[in-house]
Structure formats: C-alpha cells, structure tokens
Amino acid sequence: MRILVLTSRRIESRQSGYDLRVANLCAHLPAEAHLVAIPLEEETDGPVGIAVDPLFASVEVITAFPPGRERARRYLRASNDHYMRLSRPARFAAARDRLREIVAEKEITHVVVFGVALAELAVTLEGVTTVLDVCDSGALTAERALSGSAHPSHGLQLWKDRLALRRKRVTEGRLPDRFDVVVTISDPDTRAIERLHGSSGVVRTIPNGVDDAFLTPLAEPGTRHGVVFWGNLGFAPNRDALWFFLNEVWEPHLRDAGVELCVVGPNAPSWLAGLAAHEPLIVLTGYVEDLRSAVAPYPVMINPMRTGSGLKNKVLEAFGMGLVVVSTRMGVEAIPEVRDGESLMTAEGPGAFADAIRTVLKDPELADELRAGAHALVEEHYRWEAVGRRWADLFTTAPRAGCAGR
Incomplete structure (x- = not known):
C-alpha cells in the first residue's frame, strides 16, 4: 500500500x-x-x-x-x-x-x-x-x-x-x-x-x-470571576456566537454581576475590538502562543454556538485543561459521549445560559464534578x-x- x-x-x-x-x-x-x-x-x-x-x-x-x-x-x-x-x-x-x-x-x-x-x-x-x-x-x-x-x-x-x-x-x-x-x-x-x-x-x-499538551493531569481551577472563549474570530460561527453571548447573555444578565469575559484568538471583528477598548470587564488578547496560560485564570469556557457544523476543538481542549464548559446543545452535538450535568452544562436561551454560568461560578463542588467527568471523557475517547x-x-x-x- x-x-x-x-x-x-x-x-x-x-x-x-x-x-x-x-x-x-x-x-x-x-x-x-x-x-x-x-x-x-x-x-x-x-x-x-x-x-x-x-x-x-x-x-x-x-x-x-x-x-x-x-x-x-x-x-x-x-x-x-x-x-x-x-x-x-x-x-x-x-x-x-x-x-x-x-x-x-x-x-x-x-x-x-x-x-x-x-x-x-x-x-x-x-x-x-x-x-x-x-x-x-x-x-x-x-x-x-x-x-x-x-x-x-x-x-x-x-x-x-x-x-x-x-x-x-x-x-x-x-x-x-x-x-x-x-x-x-x-x-x-x-x-x-x-x-x-x-x-x-x-x-x-x-x-x-486532542493534542497531548491539553491532556495533562487536572490543575487547580481558575479563580477569576469570569469566563473565556477562544477560536479564530474570523470564522463566522465564532463571531455569531460571541455576538449572541455579549448582546443577549452577558450585557443583560451578567455584566452587572461583574462577570468578566476573556476572548482569545486572531481576527477580532471591529465591533468586538471597539467594545473591549471601552469595557474593562472584556479582555481581548488576540492570538497567543500558549493557550493554556492564557485561559488558566478562568474557571469556565463558554461555547454559545448557534450556527456552523463539525466538532468544536475548543470544547475538547477545555475538557483536557480542566475548564468547565457551558455550551449550547449544537456546540457539543459532535461529542456524543457528553452528558449534561456530568461533563458540562448545556443551555439554550439567554437566561438559561446566564443561569448555568452563575451556577458553576458559585458552586465549586459541582464545578469539580464536571471537570473530572469531562477530563475522563476526553482521555478515553479523544486522544489522537x-x-x-x-x-x-x-x-x-x-x-x-x-x-x-x-
């Protein structure tokens, strides 16, 4: 052959x-x-x-x-x-x-x-x-x-x-x-x-x-009162997901509670860059060489995908790094082994998505259970x-x- x-x-x-x-x-x-x-x-x-x-x-x-x-x-x-x-x-x-x-x-x-x-x-x-x-x-x-x-x-x-x-x-x-x-x-x-x-x-x-770099033993969870998102921001489904999160979830439900948002990735749209320039709770890093270090301070990764298809690598990476994932069901449809409440939290509407984030941020025991379940899942099924x-x-x-x- x-x-x-x-x-x-x-x-x-x-x-x-x-x-x-x-x-x-x-x-x-x-x-x-x-x-x-x-x-x-x-x-x-x-x-x-x-x-x-x-x-x-x-x-x-x-x-x-x-x-x-x-x-x-x-x-x-x-x-x-x-x-x-x-x-x-x-x-x-x-x-x-x-x-x-x-x-x-x-x-x-x-x-x-x-x-x-x-x-x-x-x-x-x-x-x-x-x-x-x-x-x-x-x-x-x-x-x-x-x-x-x-x-x-x-x-x-x-x-x-x-x-x-x-x-x-x-x-x-x-x-x-x-x-x-x-x-x-x-x-x-x-x-x-x-x-x-x-x-x-x-x-x-x-x-x-998942690359082995994301499959190290579980580290201590991040301690910042916030969430993180990463990916190529030139990708239309990623831009759409962030627009939905910022305008329908974060602004009306999480901003006044002081929940930070860190966005990691290249090609940020102008509307996002402009917002980050004037909003201290939003951190826009651009592309980073060491993703692990950039996202480690945050305990939660959001995946508010509403369009697109395929498998979201960011979810597997978050599982491997020990971040709790809060996602729409579409965002994890390509990972059949996930279970809501066991390896992540899923939510659809803006209010439900915000509630899931608040729940994880205030309940460290639940967060630890989700982290452990997700890490075991990716170790078993998604090593290269x-x-x-x-x-x-x-x-x-x-x-x-x-x-x-x-």
Missing part, C-alpha cells in the same frame, strides 16, 4: 484547524505516504508550527488555483463538481496530468483528499482507492447560517447564499457515489451527507483528537492515538479501487 495525500493548502500552521487535522490524521496512516499540496488561494506569510516532512516520503506543491474574476453566470451552475475544470481549464489539466504521473511513479494504491474543493481532481485518478475527508458538511453549515445567524443576508447576497447552498447540497449528495470512502468529522455532518445522498451507513465519522486507530482502519477495510462511481 502506498498513499497519496492531496491538500488545498500547505500544511504548516497551528492556527489552522485544517492543517492540524491533516497533520494528525496523516501521522497515523498505515503505509508510506506522499503529500501534494495544491493551494487554492494566494498564499501569505504566516506563523509556521507544523513540520510535515517527517510524515511523508515526499512533499510537492503544484501551481495554485488563485481566485479569478467572477462572472455572474458562475452563480447559476448546478453543482461544484466541475468548477475548477471549467474556471481554470489549463491549470486543471496540468494538475491532473501531474497527479497521474505521481500515481504511476510512486505506485500509489490509495488517494486521500482533504476537503471537497479538490474532489474533482481526485476522481480523475484511475486504479486507486479514493478516500475523501469532507470534515464539516458545507451544506449543513450553510443551512444553519441562513436560518440561525444573528446577521442574516439580504437582497442580492441572500440570493447568492441560497444558490451556493443548492450547489453544496447537490455536490455533497453525490460524494458517496464518486469516492470509495467518505469521512466527516462528526455524526451530524455524516447524517447531513447521507440525507442528501439518500442512503444511510455510507459515510464514516472520524472526529478530531485512539482517533488514529479508527482512521488507519479505514484503509484496511476500504473497498477495492474502482468500487465507487466516478
């Missing part, structure tokens, strides 16, 4: 959830692997924290497919199945031909592609078993954004968003027929693709794991070693090459 891994960007940044998932799953591939990165956006300099050379027998970067001038008719296409081929025919052909050469030169038997964006290139490769890691269902994310966002789109943008959702539904519904194995990061994402495909049991779930075994098993049980329709 020899495996070719296709990615839509260079794998190098610890700030990227995509990069971390690729690197950790590829560390558990059961055979010699070769990486080909095909950047789909113009690359910019950024922090580098992942070394992929030890994971692969070879690494190659193929000419990028940068965005071009948009034409109105692109919004009318029925699916994303052939977007690259139609929009960049010469570059698509060159990338396809080079991938075919690599398959022949390296005697590749399996191709793993991370993300739907490169699916149309992967399905052109013949005589190999193809594995697609969708990660989050784009259709499920788009559905929730249209129905649940605090800042819904209007007019022309709403029309574009609805057309994009239609294309994602069509494209994802065809994936199980085009690939030998399709994988998502969570059961809700798996069910979303199976619903679009019309069959159950055809998609596998492989969650993320355990996740990696499930990932590796895919390659020994995958159908033979050519079983999927192309």
